[in-house]
Amino acid sequence: MSKPTEFAITVQSEDPKKKKEKPEDAQKDKEEGSSKLLKDVKPTVDEKDEGEDLSEEDLQLRNELEMLIERLKESNTELYRPALETLRTLIRTSTSSMTSVPKPLKFLRPHYPDLQALYETWPISEDKSLFADILSVLAMTYSDTQPRGTLKYRLLSASLRPADSPLADPGTWGHEYVRHLAAELGDEYTIREQEDIEKLAPGETGADKQPEVQLPGTIDDLRALAKQCAVFLLGHNAEPDAVDLLEEMEIVEEIAQLVDDNTYSRVCQYMIRCVNLLPPPDDVSFLRTAHTIYVQHHKFPEALALAIRLNNADLVREDFNAPGNPLMKRQLAFLLARAQVPMEWLHPPTDDNADADADVDFQEELPEDLLECLSNSRLSTHFREFGKELGVADAKSLEDVYKSHLENTRPGATANVDSARGNLAGTFVNAFVNAGFGNDKLMVEADEGSSWIYKNKDHGMMSAAASLGLSLLWDTDVGLSHVDKYTYSSEEHIKAGALFATGILNCGVRTEADAALALLGEFTENKSVPLKTSAIMGIGLAYAGSHREDLLPYLLPHVADESVSMEIASLAALALGFIFVGSENGEVTGTILQTLMEKFDRDDKSLDEKWARFMALGLGLLYLGLQDASDATIETLKAIDHPISKTAQILVEACSFAGTGNVLKVQAMLHHCDEHVNVAKDKEGDTEKEKEKEKVNKDENKEEEKRDDTFQAFSVLAVALIAMGEDIGAEMSLRQFNHLMQYGDPMIRKSVPLAIGLVSTSNPQLPILDTLSKYSHDNDLQVALNAIFAMGLVGAGTNNARLAQMLRQLAGYYYKEPDCLFMVRIAQGLVHMGKGTIGLNPFFSDRSIMSRPAVAGLLATITAFTDAKGFVLDKYHWMLYFLVTAMYPRFLITLDEELNNVPVTVRVGQALDVVGQAGKPRTISGFQTHQTPVRLGTTERAELATEEYIPFANVLEGFVILQKNPGWEKEDKMEL
Numbered sequence: 007m008s009k010p011t012e013f014a015i016t017v018q019s020e021d022p023k024k025k026k027e028k029p030e031d032a033q034k035d036k037e038e039g040s041s042k043l044l045k046d047v048k049p050t051v052d053e054k055d056e057g058e059d060l061s062e063e064d065l066q067l068r069n070e071l072e073m074l075i076e077r078l079k080e081s082n083t084e085l086y087r088p089a090l091e092t093l094r095t096l097i098r099t100s101t102s103s104m105t106s107v108p109k110p111l112k113f114l115r116p117h118y119p120d121l122q123a124l125y126e127t128w129p130i131s132e133d134k135s136l137f138a139d140i141l142s143v144l145a146m147t148y149s150d151t152q153p154r155g156t157l158k159y160r161l162l163s164a165s166l167r168p169a170d171s172p173l174a175d176p177g178t179w180g181h182e183y184v185r186h187l188a189a190e191l192g193d194e195y196t197i198r199e200q201e202d203i204e205k206l207a208p209g210e211t212g213a214d215k216q217p218e219v220q221l222p223g224t225i226d227d228l229r230a231l232a233k234q235c236a237v238f239l240l241g242h243n244a245e246p247d248a249v250d251l252l253e254e255m256e257i258v259e260e261i262a263q264l265v266d267d268n269t270y271s272r273v274c275q276y277m278i279r280c281v282n283l284l285p286p287p288d289d290v291s292f293l294r295t296a297h298t299i300y301v302q303h304h305k306f307p308e309a310l311a312l313a314i315r316l317n318n319a320d321l322v323r324e325d326f327n328a329p330g331n332p333l334m335k336r337q338l339a340f341l342l343a344r345a346q347v348p349m350e351w352l353h354p355p356t357d358d359n360a361d362a363d364a365d366v367d368f369q370e371e372l373p374e375d376l377l378e379c380l381s382n383s384r385l386s387t388h389f390r391e392f393g394k395e396l397g398v399a400d401a402k403s404l405e406d407v408y409k410s411h412l413e414n415t416r417p418g419a420t421a422n423v424d425s426a427r428g429n430l431a432g433t434f435v436n437a438f439v440n441a442g443f444g445n446d447k448l449m450v451e452a453d454e455g456s457s458w459i460y461k462n463k464d465h466g467m468m469s470a471a472a473s474l475g476l477s478l479l480w481d482t483d484v485g486l487s488h489v490d491k492y493t494y495s496s497e498e499h500i501k502a503g504a505l506f507a508t509g510i511l512n513c514g515v516r517t518e519a520d521a522a523l524a525l526l527g528e529f530t531e532n533k534s535v536p537l538k539t540s541a542i543m544g545i546g547l548a549y550a551g552s553h554r555e556d557l558l559p560y561l562l563p564h565v566a567d568e569s570v571s572m573e574i575a576s577l578a579a580l581a582l583g584f585i586f587v588g589s590e591n592g593e594v595t596g597t598i599l600q601t602l603m604e605k606f607d608r609d610d611k612s613l614d615e616k617w618a619r620f621m622a623l624g625l626g627l628l629y630l631g632l633q634d635a636s637d638a639t640i641e642t643l644k645a646i647d648h649p650i651s652k653t654a655q656i657l658v659e660a661c662s663f664a665g666t667g668n669v670l671k672v673q674a675m676l677h678h679c680d681e682h683v684n685v686a687k688d689k690e691g692d693t694e695k696e697k698e699k700e701k702v703n704k705d706e707n708k709e710e711e712k713r714d715d716t717f718q719a720f721s722v723l724a725v726a727l728i729a730m731g732e733d734i735g736a737e738m739s740l741r742q743f744n745h746l747m748q749y750g751d752p753m754i755r756k757s758v759p760l761a762i763g764l765v766s767t768s769n770p771q772l773p774i775l776d777t778l779s780k781y782s783h784d785n786d787l788q789v790a791l792n793a794i795f796a797m798g799l800v801g802a803g804t805n806n807a808r809l810a811q812m813l814r815q816l817a818g819y820y821y822k823e824p825d826c827l828f829m830v831r832i833a834q835g836l837v838h839m840g841k842g843t844i845g846l847n848p849f850f851s852d853r854s855i856m857s858r859p860a861v862a863g864l865l866a867t868i869t870a871f872t873d874a875k876g877f878v879l880d881k882y883h884w885m886l887y888f889l890v891t892a893m894y895p896r897f898l899i900t901l902d903e904e905l906n907n908v909p910v911t912v913r914v915g916q917a918l919d920v921v922g923q924a925g926k927p928r929t930i931s932g933f934q935t936h937q938t939p940v941r942l943g944t945t946e947r948a949e950l951a952t953e954e955y956i957p958f959a960n961v962l963e964g965f966v967i968l969q970k971n972p973g974w975e976k977e978d979k980m981e982l
Contacts, residue, residue, distance in 0.1 A: 068113040071096065075117050078124060083133075090136045097143055098179065107147065115147045130166060138163035143179055146186050156183075157190040161227060176231070177238030188235050188247065192254040195228055229255050237264055245272045246922050249280070258291060262298045270299050272922075274308070278854070279921045282667040282732040286633055289666070290316065297321065301328070307960045310338050314855055317588055317631055319351040326352055332373075333903055333967055337958040339379035340965040344850060344894070346514060346859045348553035348589075349380065375905065379965075381516035384905075386480035388965070389442050389843075389895050391907065392939045398841040401445045404432050407838050408831070409814060430466045431828045433458065434886055435835035437473035441893065442840055444478045450488060459492075464499055465881035468536060471495075471503025472884055475510030479890070485511040486521055493525070502536035505529055506884060509544025513890045514859075522548035523557070530560045539577055546581025550891045551859035553589050561585075565597050565621075568604075572612035575601065576620035580866060583627030584891065588858040590635050591628055598625045599642055602654070606646045613650050616876045619716065622654035623869050626661035627862050636662040652717040660724030661865075665849075665856045667732035672739070675728070678721035679746055679754055719757040719872045722746060726761035727865065731849050731856055736765050740774070747781070756788040760868045763796030767864060767892075768845040769944040770801045770809055779812050783819070791829050791874050798833030799864075803896065804943070805842035813837065825879050832886065845896040846889060847944045852917065852961045863891030898948050900938040900955075901967050908968060909937045910955055917947035 060068075077089040093110075100108040114121075118141075125141060128134045138159045145155030160176065176184055232255045239248035252258045258277075265273050274296040281289045293312050300309035306329045313321035326338050342352075378384060393399040432448070436458070440446035448458035449470070459470040471492050478485035489511070492504035505526055512522040522545065529541035542561060549557060564570055564578035579601075582594045598621060605613050612618070629636040636658050643655045656678065663671045722743070729739035740762065747758045759781050766774050778800065781793035794816060801809040813834050820826035839846075847853075848860035870877040870885040877885055902908040915933030930947050942948060948962040955968035 064109060064113075067096070067109055071110060071113050072117075075114075075121065078121075078137075086133045087136075090133060090140065093140055094136065097140065111144060111147050114144055118144050118148055132166070135163050135166035138166060139179075142187075143183060146183065149186070149190075154190045154194055156186050157194055157231075160187060160231065164227070164231070175238070176234055177241075181238075181242060181244075184235050184238050185247070188232070188239070188251045191228055191232050191235070191251065195225070195255055198225060198228075229257050232257070233260065233264065236261065240264055240266075240269045240273070243924060245269055246276050249273060249276055253288070258288075259295045259298070262295055262302065265299055267303065270303050274299050275921045278312070279919075282735070285668070285670070290633075301325070304329075305960070306334055306338060307341060307958070310341055311851055311855055311960075314341075314345045314347060317858075319348075322347060322351050323353070332376075333969065334958050335376060336379050336905070337965075337967045339376050340967075341851070341959070343380050343382045344964050345855060345857055346551035348551065349516065350553055352380075379905075382480070382514055383482075383517065385515065385895075386442065386444075386482075388899055388907075389480065389897075390444070392895065392897050392899060393443055393841070393843065395939055396843065396941065398843065399443060399445070401443065401447050401451070402439050402838070402841060403447060404435055407435055407439055407834050408817070409810075410817075426463045426466060427824050427828055428831075429458075429461045430469060430883065431831035433462065433466070433470045433473050434832055434883070437476040438835035438839045439841060441476045441844055442479040442481075442895070444481055444484065446477045449474050450477050459500055459503075465536075465883075467497060467499040468503040468506070468540070469884045469887075471500045472506040472510060472540075472887055474504070475507030476887065476890065478507075478511050479513070479893070480511065480515050482512060482515055482517050482521065486525075498534055498536055502534075502540040503884075505537065505540040506544050506887070509540075509546070509548040510887055510890050512548035513550060514894070516552075523560075527560055530564070535571075535574070538574060542574070542577050542581050546577075546584040547863075547888070547890060550584040550862065551587055553586055553591075557585055558582075558593065562594065562597055565594075566601055572615045572617040572621075575612075576617040576624070579621040579624030580627075581624075583624035584859065584862050584866075587627045587862045588630040588632060589628060590632055595625065595628055595639060599639065602643075602646055602650070606648050606651075613648055616873050618650045619653060619720075619869055619872065620866075622650060622657050623866060625654060626657035627865070629658055629662045630858050630861060631662070631664055631666075631856065633662055633666065649716065653720055656717055656720045656724055660720070660727045664727045664861055665731040666728060667735035668728055669735075671728050672725050672735070672742075675721045675724040676742060679718055679750060681718070682751060715751060715753045716872070718751065718753050720869075722750075722754055722757040722761045723764065723865075723868060723872075726765040727861075730765045730767075731853065739765055740777075744777075752786060752788070755784075755786065756792050757872060759789065759793035759796040760871055763799035764864060764868060767799050768802045768804060768847040768896075770804055770806045772808075774800055775806075775809055775812065782812075782816055787823070787826065788874065790826060791879075792871055794826065794829040794833050795871055795874075798836030799846065801833075801837040803836075803839040803842060803845040805838060809837055810834070825875075828879070836889075839893070840895065843895055843897065843941055844893050845944060846892040847896075848892055850894070851963060852947060853944070854961075857892070857894075860892035860894070863888045896942050896944070897964070898938055898940050898942055898962055899965050900957075901965060903967070903969060905967070907939070908955075909939075910968065911951040912936055912938055912940060912948045912962065913951050914940055914942065914946055914948045917945055 071093070074089045074093050077085045097108070097110045100110045121137075121141060121144070125134070125137055128137065142156050142159035142163060145152065145159055148155055176187055232251050236248040236252055239245070239251070248264070249258065249261060252261050261273060277292045277296045281292050284292060293316055297309050297312040297316070300306075300312065306325055309328075310322065310325040313325050322342070326335070326342065329335055329338070372380070390399065436446050436448045444450055459467050462470045474489055474492070475485070478488055486508065489504050489507045492500050492507075495501045495504070508522055508525050526541040526544045526548070529537050530545070532538050532541065542564065545557060545560060561578045561582050565575050565582070567575065579594075579598050582591075582598075586594055602613070602621065604610075625639070629639065640655050640658055643651050643658065646654075656675070659671065660675065725739050725742060729735035743758045743762055746754050750758070759778060762774060762778060775797070778793050778797045782790050782797065784790045784793065794813075797809060797813065813830055817827060817830045817834075820830060836846075846860070846864065848857045848864060849855065850857060866888040867885060870882065870888070898912065898914075900908050900910050900912075913930060913933040913935050915930030918927075918929055918931050920927045920929050930949060933949075935951055940948065942963060950957065950962070952974075953971055954974045956971050958967045958969065
């Protein structure tokens with residue numbers, strides 16, 4: 007808050023005429039006193055000019071003020087009160103321009119030191135209280151030479167008068183006075199806080215500091231005065247100033263008692279916007295305060311959104327059960343389903359000895375319509391109807407996506423492409439493009455004998471069978487019958503793919519039958535590795551974010567089992583990370599840590615395997631968005647003296663602060679990137695040592711380098727993970743990535759495109775597309791591969807024409823590179839995902855809430871690309887299906903009270919930030935008017951075009967229930 011000290015500069019010390027006309031001793035003393043206090047002040051106007059420019063009114067006012075001061079000096083106490091009242095009236099009624107000081111303050115300034123001395127001689131009385139009030143206002147003109155004088159006399163005045171006095175309100179002196187007082191309150195509170203710290207640390211002395219002016223009162227007095235100022239600021243459209251003042255006083259939560267129906271909305275908007283810019287624990291405090299205010303004013307969707315951000319089960323349950331209106335409860339259920347909040351959070355709190363069937367009992371208690379909204383069971387139906395409205399219901403072929411005739415290939419050039427690799431790429435493209443519509447020509451509508459599955463080899467068959475789950479996404483009824491026939495296949499990989507497809511199509515949807523667990527549970531103990539991994543990851547995807555304890559027996563034993571391979575153990579840990587994302591589950595955490603420590607103690611070589619990073623990721627996902635809750639786990643990891651430990655520490659810390667924009671954590675991650683691990687090793691030592699190095703096996707050296715610098719790849723990703731979701735932080739991170747790309751080691755360089763993809767998923771901005779296009783032509787093929795995949799992530803589900811053209815050019819450029827061409831095809835499939843209706847951005851509800859399962863899926867897929875040749879380009883290409891947890895339609899569907907589609911007129915445009923702006927500014931720009939249902943881009947916002955309906959949601963996104971406005975028909979009749 008700026009300190010208005012300009013008064014002290016623009017006010018002159020004395021009128022020159024007066025000095026010549028009255029050369030008495032008393033006047034000289036007064037001039038000397040003023041000159042001492044004003045020795046550093048340089049008048050901005052020539053003194054002679056000022057004296058001559060005074061009008062008759064000004065001269066009269068000055069003379070009147072001087073006469074009142076003389077009365078205060080007289081011995082007759084009966085004159086004090088009228089004189090003080092007149093002074094107060096003259097000061098309060100004076101008007102001035104924004105750039106000049108009020109005339110009474112200007113003329114009284116030279117008398118301020120005398121008035122201070124006079125004040126000290128008065129006995130305690132109500133007159134003295136009023137005198138202190140006036141001195142407090144005059145002190146504004148002396149703020150440069152006598153700091154915090156306004157506050158000092160304000161506190162003295164408060165201590166001398168009764169609490170119910172009308173003078174107790176600082177707002178009676180005007181807005182500028184309150185602003186000045188607020189600035190001094192902040193300074194004084196900081197000084198007193200510092201003094202308290204120094205008392206607690208007796209070793210430090212303040213001898214080198216100048217002694218601060220001691221003001222009367224305690225911290226409680228300061229806080230009480232701050233609340234008075236906040237009330238005035240709230241009533242005069244200065245909500246941000248009120249919040250800032252109470253935050254400085256460390257009592258921001260008390261603003262909940264000060265707001266009213268007119269101010270609460272602007273206060274909450276400002277506080278929520280500040281959250282990304284605050285350090286812990288202030289960010290959580292702001293969210294909790296805003297949540298309290300929304301609950302007080304019965305704004306349940308807004309309150310529930312904050313409860314989800316806080317990841318607080320108790321608040322979620324209270325907010326969900328608070329409204330009595332059944333339509334509002336359904337709207338809240340849609341919000342919880344979108345965030346994939348665990349159903350257990352809505353249970354009434356039970357004893358530890360409660361029956362294990364409490365989950366089932368609770369679900370039976372819920373009304374059927376509410377359970378339907380919570381479980382997302384009608385998502386598939388609504389999505390397909392949405393596709394019909396947009397005219398994209400028909401299946402797209404591969405050629406519709408590739409548009410090979412537009413690719414720039416040389417005539418007569420024959421591409422050295424493996425047909426199996428091309429068919430595998432076609433599998434993924436077909437699945438992504440037709441996701442959720444359930445009518446693709448290659449898999450769903452193909453005859454069993456001529457199915458696309460048989461055009462793939464071995465592990466390719468697994469991905470082909472699994473793609474069926476993506477085509478039939480969210481359709482648990484029809485989907486299971488389609489997949490079922492492949493579960494009886496004699497071919498092991500087809501059967502494994504069918505199991506994986508079962509998990510995929512159940513992702514984000516809850517069913518009473520619990521089909522995924524029934525079908526996959528038994529295969530977690532199968533001896534076949536493909537069947538086992540498919541069952542484990544299928545369960546992980548089907549129950550992502552559910553926090554279901556009954557799934558632990560199927561997965562947890564594989565993490566701790568010494569006899570299983572690192573692949574099985576790591577994938578089991580990852581699946582547990584998906585299921586218990588952001589839960590801080592002690593049992594899972596303990597098991598993963600114990601496994602890592604035991605493997606380290608036994609000097610187990612499996613920790614050196616590429617799979618270990620997924621075990622570390624599984625551990626990190628348990629703490630997603632929990633901030634400081636992971637401190638103990640990070641300290642435990644430090645005890646493991648192995649390169650995987652550093653990778654795990656970085657992943658756990660990055661996940662803990664995901665989406666917070668925490669600057670200190672970003673800086674810590676960048677510090678990991680400035681180590682030149684391999685370069686430092688080459689430079690050390692003399693000639694003899696270099697000769698000794700040559701004798702060492704080269705393969706061992708390579709392996710050691712790989713192991714040592716893997717943590718740097720995750721440091722780069724961590725910067726993106728922490729910065730995403732916050733516009734300023736995301737923009738700054740892109741600048742850092744540019745530096746890392748120029749000066750980083752190969753491990754860092756190949757991770758930069760992935761980080762760019764993560765920070766702007768499904769949000770294709772021109773500068774980012776150009777940057778990734780440049781990286782896609784890099785000499786290092788690893789960098790190029792990851793840049794192509796990142797282009798797919800950035801454009802996922804957008805149908806971006808410019809990006810599609812870039813990818814077609816890349817297809818021509820890399821026609822002889824099978825790996826790069828494969829990745830170009832994957833990127834093309836992602837860009838046209840769901841025919842432009844499904845996005846991957848993990849932030850929803852006006853980009854304010856982060857979906858934890860969505861972040862988990864994105865992070866798992868990107869982790870596979872930190873070693874693309876070892877995972878995705880090898881036989882683990884099915885890891886691309888991890889993206890399914892982040893896939894969700896970007897639509898607005900309006901429903902009536904019976905949850906049937908009701909078309910209404912809406913305006914859709916680019917979202918504008920209107921926090922802190924006066925009046926009622928437009929919240930969207932460049933809008934177009936449509937009939938619902940409509941598709942919404944990542945940065946777009948919708949508004950109802952008319953007031954015919956009242957929405958139950960505060961943000962028009964996803965499913966919104968509308969109620970007919972009872973006043974609308976009356977208005978129509980009046981017009982007729």
